[in-house]
Amino acid sequence: MLVSAKDMLNKAKAGHYAVGQFNINNLEWTKAILLTAQELNSPVILGVSEGAGKYMTGYKTIVGMVNGMIDELGITVPVALHLDHGSYEGCLKCVEAGFSSIMFDGSHYPIDENIAKTTELVKIAAEHNMSLEAEVGSIGGEEDGVIGKGECADPNECKSIADLGVTMLAAGIGNIHGKYPENWEGLSFETLDAIQQLTGDMPLVLHGGTGIPEDMIKKAISLGVAKINVNTECQLAFAEATRKYIEAGKDLEGKGFDPRKLLAPGFDAIKATVKEKMELFGSVGKA
Numbered sequence: 656m657l658v659s660a661k662d663m664l665n666k667a668k669a670g671h672y673a674v675g676q677f678n679i680n681n682l683e684w685t686k687a688i689l690l691t692a693q694e695l696n697s698p699v700i701l702g703v704s705e706g707a708g709k710y711m712t713g714y715k716t717i718v719g720m721v722n723g724m725i726d727e728l729g730i731t732v733p734v735a736l737h738l739d740h741g742s743y744e745g746c747l748k749c750v751e752a753g754f755s756s757i758m759f760d761g762s763h764y765p766i767d768e769n770i771a772k773t774t775e776l777v778k779i780a781a782e783h784n785m786s787l788e789a790e791v792g793s794i795g796g797e798e799d800g801v802i803g804k805g806e807c808a809d810p811n812e813c814k815s816i817a818d819l820g821v822t823m824l825a826a827g828i829g830n831i832h833g834k835y836p837e838n839w840e841g842l843s844f845e846t847l848d849a850i851q852q853l854t855g856d857m858p859l860v861l862h863g864g865t866g867i868p869e870d871m872i873k874k875a876i877s878l879g880v881a882k883i884n885v886n887t888e889c890q891l892a893f894a895e896a897t898r899k900y901i902e903a904g905k906d907l908e909g910k911g912f913d914p915r916k917l918l919a920p921g922f923d924a925i926k927a928t929v930k931e932k933m934e935l936f937g938s939v940g941k942a
């Protein structure tokens with residue numbers, strides 16, 4: 656059964672570890688992440704972007720697949736199904752489809768509008784026993800042409816949003832999505848510290864987890880980060896393993912073209928990546 660991310664993240668914040676959000680794209684991704692979480696007895700958050708939602712034909716398909724898989728695979732660790740960087744309309748669709756968690760990314764709105772829309776969604780999420788993630792200070796990425804340092808959120812704006820009653824808060828602290836450029840200046844721990852001082856027990860979320868050095872991840876967790884999003888890293892691992900299989904000509908040997916064989920190395924690579932992250936984040940054995 657899907658659960659809200661609230662309890663798992665409050666426990667993580669109090670216990671000084673972080674729960675991973677791993678974004679899903681299809682059946683192989685979902686199965687790899689759920690099985691790894693179960694094997695490691697770790698809570699887990701499955702992330703779905705609006706683009707991935709469309710790719711998988713819609714939110715209802717995803718809810719059906721994830722619920723079915725939890726049942727058929729005998730998954731007993733806490734699993735949250737979470738909309739990643741949702742629009743206001745996207746959030747409403749996921750509430751209706753049966754997600755257990757949503758993120759409203761109002762960071763591109765003026766702060767007053769972000770507050771107004773987040774306030775409405777706090778109420779809706781509470782009515783459905785769902786967790787809600789809000790974002791302050793946009794988190795850049797390659798597609799935004801961001802070079803070097805990502806944006807840093809205003810800690811006072813973070814407090815205004817946290818006080819609305821959201822479950823967890825994503826704030827820009829110099830992190831970006833996708834691969835980090837060579838000249839990246841690193842995370843701003845000064846900003847993170849200031850945000851935690853003002854938001855207290857609120858679990859903080861670190862987006863763009865791919866390529867952040869391990870010592871920075873650990874320091875971020877020590878300063879209140881309780882949820883870390885991983886997306887690109889699983890994609891890179893899947894692509895590399897699949898490329899090696901094909902380059903080795905294995906799809907041309909016997910029934911190597913069978914999708915269940917062709918996709919197996921990528922599946923194993925996702926499992927290994929998720930395991931590595933759960934160990935780094937400290938969520939192993941915390942289910």
Ligand SMILES: [Zn+2]
Nearest residue numbers: 794862863884
């Ligand atoms: Zn993000």
